[in-house]
Amino acid sequence: MRLLTHNMLASNIKGVINGFPLRIEPEKIVEKQVDFNPDFLKNMLPKLDWKALADASKIMGYSELPDEVPDQTVVDSSEFLQKLHHALLELHLEEGALVCPETGRRFPVNKGIPNMLLHEDEVFTAAVAHLLMLCCCSWCHVPASIKCSFTSNDNRMKLIVFRKTHAAAYD
Amino acid sequence: MWYLCVFYHRLLDYRKPEFESLADLFGAFDVDPTSSHSLQWKLPQHHHPDSPFHFVNLPSEDIARNIANRSILVKGIYEIWGEGSSYEELKESINRYPDDRKLPYLIPDSTFRIIIDSFGKATSFKDQTTRIQGMAYIPFQGRVDLRNPEHKFWLIETDDYGSANGLPPVVDKRIFFGREVGAADRKLLPTYQLKSRKYLGPTAMDAEMAFLMANQAQAMPGKLVYDPFVGTGSILVAAAHFGALTMGADIDIRVVRDGRGPDCNVWSNFKQYGLQMPVSLLRADNNLPPWRPGLKEVTSQHLAYCLCLLASSRGVKVGWLGGNESKHLPFYSAIWKS
Numbered sequence: 002m003r004l005l006t007h008n009m010l011a012s013n014i015k016g017v018i019n020g021f022p023l024r025i026e027p028e029k030i031v032e033k034q035v036d037f038n039p040d041f042l043k044n045m046l047p048k049l050d051w052k053a054l055a056d057a058s059k060i061m062g063y064s065e066l067p068d069e070v071p072d073q074t075v076v077d078s079s080e081f082l083q084k085l086h087h088a089l090l091e092l093h094l095e096e097g098a099l100v101c102p103e104t105g106r107r108f109p110v111n112k113g114i115p116n117m118l119l120h121e122d123e124v125f126t127a128a129v130a131h132l133l134m135l136c137c138c139s140w141c142h143v144p145a146s147i148k149c150s151f152t153s154n155d156n157r158m159k160l161i162v163f164r165k166t167h168a169a170a171y172d
Numbered sequence: 173m174w175y176l177c178v179f180y181h182r183l184l185d186y187r188k189p190e191f192e193s194l195a196d197l198f199g200a201f202d203v204d205p206t207s208s209h210s211l212q213w214k215l216p217q218h219h220h221p222d223s224p225f226h227f228v229n230l231p232s233e234d235i236a237r238n239i240a241n242r243s244i245l246v247k248g249i250y251e252i253w254g255e256g257s258s259y260e261e262l263k264e265s266i267n268r269y270p271d272d273r274k275l276p277y278l279i280p281d282s283t284f285r286i287i288i289d290s291f292g293k294a295t296s297f298k299d300q301t302t303r304i305q306g307m308a309y310i311p312f313q314g315r316v317d318l319r320n321p322e323h324k325f326w327l328i329e330t331d332d333y334g335s336a337n338g339l340p341p342v343v344d345k346r347i348f349f350g351r352e353v354g355a356a357d358r359k360l361l362p363t364y365q366l367k368s369r370k371y372l373g374p375t376a377m378d379a380e381m382a383f384l385m386a387n388q389a390q391a392m393p394g395k396l397v398y399d400p401f402v403g404t405g406s407i408l409v410a411a412a413h414f415g416a417l418t419m420g421a422d423i424d425i426r427v428v429r430d431g432r433g434p435d436c437n438v439w440s441n442f443k444q445y446g447l448q449m450p451v452s453l454l455r456a457d458n459n460l461p462p463w464r465p466g467l468k469e470v471t472s473q474h475l476a477y478c479l480c481l482l483a484s485s486r487g488v489k490v491g492w493l494g495g496n497e498s499k500h501l502p503f504y505s506a507i508w509k510s
Contacts, residue, residue, distance in 0.1 A: 006419070006452035011464035021464040036448065040394040041417060090451065114429040116455045117462035124460060
């Protein structure tokens, strides 16, 4: 996975408000040479989230990028574009993970492919999860004390909590 | 200026959309960006809309040439010097056509050839020679070069061939004579044909269709093309051929990560043709696209069309219509336009 992809990806777990940028947990980083294409870089530059890119490239061990987007004269210089090119397209996260900044959920990166697929308990909104949970609880006769534990503020965790307690109630 | 556009007689519904996407790409609508981004079309008299012959109004010959050379379904775009329902009418019409449009292509040092074409029937070699000789009233001064001429002139005939060509009969016989401005390069189809591709899946997109889609998505250098259902990458290969950087997602991780081994996967398909590798492949579910807010989604008509095409062609093949995805067809996309 290259940093251009990282700059576009966000945690899409239902209920997460600020899922961007994903924190990179690098295990294996490789560099692959890519043809230099200044037009592509200039097209992409206004669409990038600069801070996320600069931070991510530091984590990937490349700290040549400035913290702020430089002004136009610097942007047009080939020296800057070469650096951007290297950070954006040549640094690859081969193994590691992307971590949701809000929930800490890890999206694994394996053989350079980020796995952004969610588990089914991550795709419901809080309201749906709550409803589903209440139905199930009454159906399964879960004791009231366990029900209370679901009123925790962390809505996203509700269903997960439910699953675990539910399993326990069944056992 | 009006040109005659002759299409290949296939994929009829995609002919004009491809043409107009390319017209947009090559700047036909730049003068008035608020225009409807569609071109003026006219049918020859008594022709059915499915006919391969269409007149089209284009702002310049350069745009016409660019469209024709890049397209998959345009057999040729011609500057028409004359037309008629008989060879006598054609002669009159050609003679009336202004000399300043004709003479630059007839000068002594140029090379040319005349090609006889007809729609729905074959013309015998003997007839072709007679027809070419019959054009002697045009003051050609250049040299004939059959292999690599500077100017190609086409004599194209349509006739009422009954139902032989699958179209409702054309009432009038019509003969066109014109100079070729540009023609499709369909040689890239055999180069990219699926049967010689290394990594294939059950839904690999036919090369012709993939190039058609890349044209409608206006893939070109400096752009990023994203296929939300990448599979074996057959659409991205076409986009990469036109110089775009590519990106793809699939819900099946085996397809995007493993393929059929280290030398037979999505990456190897790009390597096979010497194309730029995709920027990224990832596993994602398009019900919940993993893109950050503020990422500009482009839902241009071309793109929406392109994805409709994708959804319909794949929907049928994979049998999605009964599956989960049918609720959220892939109208999400992140092609970033320059």
